[in-house]
Amino acid sequence: MIKELSVPKRTIMTPGPVEAEPRVLRALATPILGQYDPAFFEIMGEVSTLLKTPFETKNKQAFVVDGTSRSGLEAAMFGLIEKGDRVLIPAYGRFGYLFVELAERAGAEIKLIEKEWGETFEPTEVIDTIKEFNPKIVAMVHGETSTGQIQELKEIGHFCRKNGCLFLVDAVATFAGAPVKVDEWCIDIAIGGTQKCLSVPSGMAPITYNERVEECLTDRYQMELGLSDQFRNDHFIQSNYLDLSQIQRYWGAERINHHTEMTSMIYGIHEGLRIVQQEGxxxxxxxxxxxxxxxxxxxxxxxxxxxxxxxxxxxxxxxxxxxxxxxxxxxxxxxxxxxxxxxxxxxxxxxxxxxxxxxxxxxxxxxxxxxxxxxxxxxxxxxxxxxxxxxxxxxxxxxxxx
Amino acid sequence: MIKELSVPKRTIMTPGPVEAEPRVLRALATPILGQYDPAFFEIMGEVSTLLKTPFETKNKQAFVVDGTSRSGLEAAMFGLIEKGDRVLIPAYGRFGYLFVELAERAGAEIKLIEKEWGETFEPTEVIDTIKEFNPKIVAMVHGETSTGQIQELKEIGHFCRKNGCLFLVDAVATFAGAPVKVDEWCIDIAIGGTQKCLSVPSGMAPITYNERVEECLTDRYQMELGLSDQFRNDHFIQSNYLDLSQIQRYWGAERINHHTEMTSMIYGIHEGLRIVQQEGxxxxxxxxxxxxxxxxxxxxxxxxxxxxxxxxxxxxxxxxxxxxxxxxxxxxxxxxxxxxxxxxxxxxxxxxxxxxxxxxxxxxxxxxxxxxxxxxxxxxxxxxxxxxxxxxxxxxxxxxxx
Missing domain, CATH: 3.90.1150.10 (Aspartate Aminotransferase, domain 1)
Structure with a gap:
């Protein structure tokens, strides 16, 4: 017989997962609500609202992808990249290369520029490459936990916006611990983390995106066959589970059945984000x-x-x-x-x-x-x-x- | 200011998510351990062992995919299907059609056979189609929550084994509530649910597979670029997040970094599976x-x-x-x-x-x-x-x- 959990006391000073807020741990123990219970919709709506504070955004779309941080990165990349699209990836550590893994799987034409680990890019280096390569998407890591470096993003974001590229940012390791100014820096889609500066256990990926991204996603939307056979789309997103065009319609007013939202983790992030709100x-x-x-x-x-x-x-x-x-x-x-x-x-x-x-x-x-x-x-x-x-x-x- | 969670009392008699075991809810509130903490490895190992009871299997591979049930279905389908592979899907309700969504995304050549909702297939109907179509994979739902029907699997499984097809089964709605005899029925890969008969909150997908599946996955393994550039593979699995060949090596003795395991949910399923063990x-x-x-x-x-x-x-x-x-x-x-x-x-x-x-x-x-x-x-x-x-x-x- 396997015994009851009994965990040792730990002081966790890694770059994640870190110790969870005790209030968050208590919230996890809240009884379950059904996924279509209006009381649960209200909680989901509050999570969406609360997410906009650490992302510093007025975006309509803000929710969580039901998986660990990299599920949010994959959802973002797969939602935007169609086979043959040009993607620029300036990598300065382990998680920049993760973008290469994702772009490769999405069939992108990839331009990788690299920096010695322990350094970041001068904005001009990235901007010059954008000029040459003319990518549809620029994917960058904000804070590289592998090297402890943080990339300046504002100038690159503004250049992308002016030149019609989509700017995709991995803010997993900075979200709720250092400024991530989605609107001011012209980030089109940003992914945060839970088990790092938010101190909510691993398992969800906060995400927010603007209307430019929403338009791309809507162009690729396909309703599931089990619900209707009237909504086929030749440009469907290559993951079903991580299909943002569907997840958005599950979180939104349409409430179209997709996955079953992670009830307890939603309770946890609700409390974690409330703590952010209270602390300021x-x-x-x-x-x-x-x-x-x-x-x-x-x-x-x-x-x-x-x-x-x-x-x-x-x-x-x-x-x-x-x-x-x-x-x-x-x-x-x-x-x-x-x-x-x-x-x-x-x-x-x-x-x-x-x-x-x-x-x-x-x-x-x-x-x-x-x-x-x-x-x-x-x-x-x-x-x-x-x-x-x-x-x-x-x-x-x-x-x-x- | 958004107020503290306060949820109404509910008796949840849907086909999931259902009420969680109170002991599971308490377990969720256990403090976090690091993902590479030996004390956490021990808990992961116990979860793997405990999963084999409701799956009735001696498979070496048994773990959870970090996402809701359909993440496990997608991981299984994407792990086995390469572009052009023949996949037979006998569908008798909503979740059979979900397999079509997944197989389509994996570029499979799909043979769909359909049954009126409220009925299941005679094993011979499926077996005859296998003979004609000669698929690499047969994907079936065990219990269709959309219609309340359960499919007889043993005869089909034995035929698949004898004829070299892989048998993939969605046991999300039966796992831990009705028999799912993975070994006896010759199921090559099975996916269970947490928020249904196990009464653990939604967020993880229990999965088990045998050596035949493991071999297919290992043929497609690619180590991430951020770790090494020595392990490229032309047949890489099309999802990184749901790449079973990587997830297996994170759960296994290799402990190769992939995602950050969902600590609290692991605590929850550990307790849920202990309850199964105790009840029998x-x-x-x-x-x-x-x-x-x-x-x-x-x-x-x-x-x-x-x-x-x-x-x-x-x-x-x-x-x-x-x-x-x-x-x-x-x-x-x-x-x-x-x-x-x-x-x-x-x-x-x-x-x-x-x-x-x-x-x-x-x-x-x-x-x-x-x-x-x-x-x-x-x-x-x-x-x-x-x-x-x-x-x-x-x-x-x-x-x-x-």
Whole structure:
């Protein structure tokens, strides 16, 4: 017989999933409502309204795709790309390459431009490539958790708008933790995350898009055969489950049957977004900035070297080089098993070279920062690293008391 | 400001989503673990083990796809179908046609055979078509919630196995409520549901498959570019998010990064499956049968006519004709708003002609059956229906006291 769940206590300082808001966890336990219950429609409507705050948008369309963050990315890419469409992907980390995976599956003609990991693009580099390649879609990551870098988007977005390209942005790792100004930056479709700065468990992908995108989707809409055989479309979207033209009509006034909405997760995001509303965007971003500063100064005081270009460093992830002669994975294991603190390794060429420390949502709090710095110092020492002892926590406390 | 969630009390007697097990709701509120935390791997492993009981399988592969039930159907279809592959779809209700939507998107050569809604196929009808059409895949629905019919599968499965076709089965509406004998019936890949007979909230699709399927998937595996550029594959699966060859390697010992597992939902299904283990499959199926009998006899005593072929009626859904002169939607609204009881309408040609009453999981219990019969009688009377008064509840009680 398999026993009842009994999970160890953890301080989760990875770039996601992070600790969930206790209020969100309580909301998950709310009893189920039917998917066509007017009381549930009201909750869905409130989620749609609440999503527009962290996206800073007046878009009519704002809802969640029922899957983890990458389901939202795939829905966006597959909704817009038809076979042979030109897609420009400027990649500066693991998640830029995910766009290539998606565009390839959608049959796009792909132009990939690459940047060394730890850097971002100058807007002009992207804009010049748009001029040459003349893409239908430009797909970019806002915050690359793999490298801890954040891409400037406003200038690129404005150029896209003026030149008739659609601008698709992965804001999974910044949503609700750093500004994502969908309207002001001329983003046509943006995808957020739940298990990162929103501190709602993984399982849904917030998404918003404007009328330009809606028009593309509507041109491709096909009603399901099980409902009617009158709405066939030669340009149907290549996924049924992630077909935004259908999901939109399930969330909208039409309420056309598609999937069965994830009731409990909707309760969870409803509460998570209410917390954002109550805290206020500016206060929330300032909290993340303060905790980032304390973490960074603590790490530097310890004698560690931050990774990546400091000018484009993400607030919500701090990447730090593993000191020479230290086994990064052994340190991570000590942190987890002795201290209950989790930090992340990285991907591809950065694996074994850097640690990634998250600073997201409910996990972005003073007690977590102090605990992590103290535990990391002890763990590095245990594994033979040469660092300045007794400096990190004191420095972080100083940041908080300034 | 949007207020805290406050949901009305509901008795949910639709074919899903149904009421969740209170123990499952509590489990959802368990604190988050990281996706690479060994303590979380252990829970994932237990979920995999527990899934094999209701699927009655010894398959190595058993896990959940992170999306609602249809995400599992799409993952299965897209994983197996390559452009031009022959797919036979015998459809006898709404969800059979969903397979057509999926096969069309995968570029299959489709052979659709249809049955009047309310009936199922004779195995020989399907077998004869296999002989003629020689498909690579036969995709069938086990329990059609749209019509309340259950398809006999064993004979078809054995024929497929002997003749080298892959047998793909949608067991969303029967899983954990009626027998789904994956191994005995020679099902190569089966997809279950959570928000139906398992009484776990919507959001995941349990799936299991054997080595024949695993081989097809492995032939199409492509590691993501963000991880390595050494594993390209001309036959890549057309969805990245629903790519079973990748999801398998995230659940398996390789732990190759793909999505971020839905932590809280995993906790929920862990508890839901533990309840199945504790109740026992036979006792669970017997409970569903008893409650079905009470509901059916109650409806008949009221003077209503059951819809569909009684020989192939599903235990977990009862379809009943809306009496002449009665507005079916008005009755449903009265049930919901006055009694807090939800039953379902249907789709396509059956819309407005039948009601569908679920009998699933935690909702399949005596108090719910009695309440629903009493409320339905009162609501039909209120809307001018001519029925036998005072008989239904008494008859159901008699069934329970026999």
């Amino acid at each position: 965007l500016e206060a929330r971003y300032a909290r993340h900035q303060l905790n980032e500063k304390a973490m960074m100064e603590g790490l530097i005081a310890m004698g560690l070297t931050l990774f990546g270009n400091p000018k484009s460093k993400m607030v919500t992830v701090t990447c730090v080089e593993i000191p020479e002669g230290v086994d990064g994975e052994a340190v991570r294991e000590t942190l987890l098993t002795e201290f209950g603190v989790e930090i992340a390794s990285s991907f591809g060429s950065l694996k074994g070279k850097i640690w990634r420390i998250g600073n997201m949502g409910y996990s972005s709090q003073k007690a977590n920062v102090l605990q992590t710095l103290g535990a990391l110092e002890a763990a590095i020492l245990l594994h033979g690293g040469k660092i300045h002892v007794g400096k990190a926590v004191a420095k972080a406390l100083e940041v908080y008391h300034r | 499959l036979e006792a669970r199926y017997a409970r569903h049968q008893l409650n079905e009998k009470a509901m059916m006899e109650g409806l008949i005593a009221m003077g209503l006519t059951l819809f569909g072929n009684p020989k192939s009626k599903m235990v977990t859904v009862t379809c009943v004709e809306i009496p002449e002169g009665v507005d079916g939607e008005a009755v449903r609204e009265t049930l919901l708003t006055e009694f807090g009881v939800e039953i379902a309408s249907s789709f396509g040609s059956l819309k407005g002609k039948i009601w569908r009453i679920g009998n699933m999981g935690y909702s399949s219990q005596k108090a719910n059956v009695l309440q629903t019969l009493g409320a339905l009688e009162a609501a039909i009377l209120l809307h001018g229906g001519k029925i036998h008064v005072g008989k239904a509840v008494a008859k159901a009680l008699e069934v329970y006291h026999r």
